[in-house]
Amino acid sequence: MSPTRISRWIVLTDLDGTLLDHHNYQAEAAKESLSLLAQHNIPCIFNTSKTFAEVVQLRQQLGNSSPFVCENGSALFIAKNNAETAGFSTDQADYNSEIIATPYADLLRFLFQARQQGFSFRSFNDMPASEVAAMTGLDEQQAWLAKQRCASEPLLWQGDDHSLQQFRQLIRQHKLQLIQGGRFYHLMGDADKASAIGFFRNYYAHQYQLAPSQIGVIALGDGENDRNMLEQSDQPVVIPAACGQPLTLTHSQTITATSPGPAGWNQALLAWLEKHY
Ligand SMILES: [Mg+2]
Numbered sequence: 456m457s458p459t460r461i462s463r464w465i466v467l468t469d470l471d472g473t474l475l476d477h478h479n480y481q482a483e484a485a486k487e488s489l490s491l492l493a494q495h496n497i498p499c500i501f502n503t504s505k506t507f508a509e510v511v512q513l514r515q516q517l518g519n520s521s522p523f524v525c526e527n528g529s530a531l532f533i534a535k536n537n538a539e540t541a542g543f544s545t546d547q548a549d550y551n552s553e554i555i556a557t558p559y560a561d562l563l564r565f566l567f568q569a570r571q572q573g574f575s576f577r578s579f580n581d582m583p584a585s586e587v588a589a590m591t592g593l594d595e596q597q598a599w600l601a602k603q604r605c606a607s608e609p610l611l612w613q614g615d616d617h618s619l620q621q622f623r624q625l626i627r628q629h630k631l632q633l634i635q636g637g638r639f640y641h642l643m644g645d646a647d648k649a650s651a652i653g654f655f656r657n658y659y660a661h662q663y664q665l666a667p668s669q670i671g672v673i674a675l676g677d678g679e680n681d682r683n684m685l686e687q688s689d690q691p692v693v694i695p696a697a698c699g700q701p702l703t704l705t706h707s708q709t710i711t712a713t714s715p716g717p718a719g720w721n722q723a724l725l726a727w728l729e730k731h732y
Pocket of ligand 1 (some may be wrong): 469470471472473676677678
């Protein structure tokens with residue numbers, strides 16, 4: 456794939472530890488690149504494990520009205536053409552959405568049955584917001600937003616390793632997956648952060664009257680759950696993790712930012728924009 460075929464670029468970015476600082480969840484250091492992307496009409500699509508309710512708040516704060524992807528690739532949202540809200544609504548009814556993976560109600564039904572079979576865990580749906588806050592370090596209002604889910608469920612495993620293996624087997628039988636995150640396991644259907652790439656190539660090809668292959672994707676991420684998205688992009692940008700080694704990719708175009716979080720995000724995109732615009 457030669458980059459010369461590309462006429463328009465779009466950005467897909469992870470949030471935590473990438474656009475947002477790992478510790479204070481701020482994007483301040485990336486302001487300059489964010490506003491340059493907006494000036495060049497390059498969509499900046501958030502692609503995150505966060506929920507709809509969390510992302511719409513952040514989009515408002517950052518003045519971002521691009522489409523976005525929630526819950527590790529399992530649901531995507533595009534603001535409806537509404538002059539009043541101008542793409543910043545916090546009401547899900549103002550968005551067209553596509554649930555790519557298994558809907559939340561089906562996940563809860565699965566967990567209910569698993570518990571009846573004797574598996575031991577505690578998931579977000581079992582926890583009041585105060586408990587989610589205590590587990591995650593979010594404040595209670597943010598924890599409440601994190602509990603509003605549509606296609607994935609974080610859980611703490613309370614059984615032993617052997618029962619976890621059996622639980623994984625049951626998950627595979629139901630065509631679901633269990634992803635290990637920092638603090639939690641995430642139960643979800645068959646999707647990941649790369650699932651949105653094909654969708655947005657087609658979506659913007661249609662918008663710009665181009666072929667999907669003419670839409671270039673810059674992807675930025677810092678974690679293992681970003682790997683497929685980065686590998687399947689045209690221009691992967693690895694943001695060094697706050698602790699531990701940066702991801703190593705097989706993609707020949709890989710850029711690794713010089714610092715973690717939004718400062719690295721800013722530096723890498725400024726350098727890239729300077730070269731391409
Ligand atoms: Mg991350």
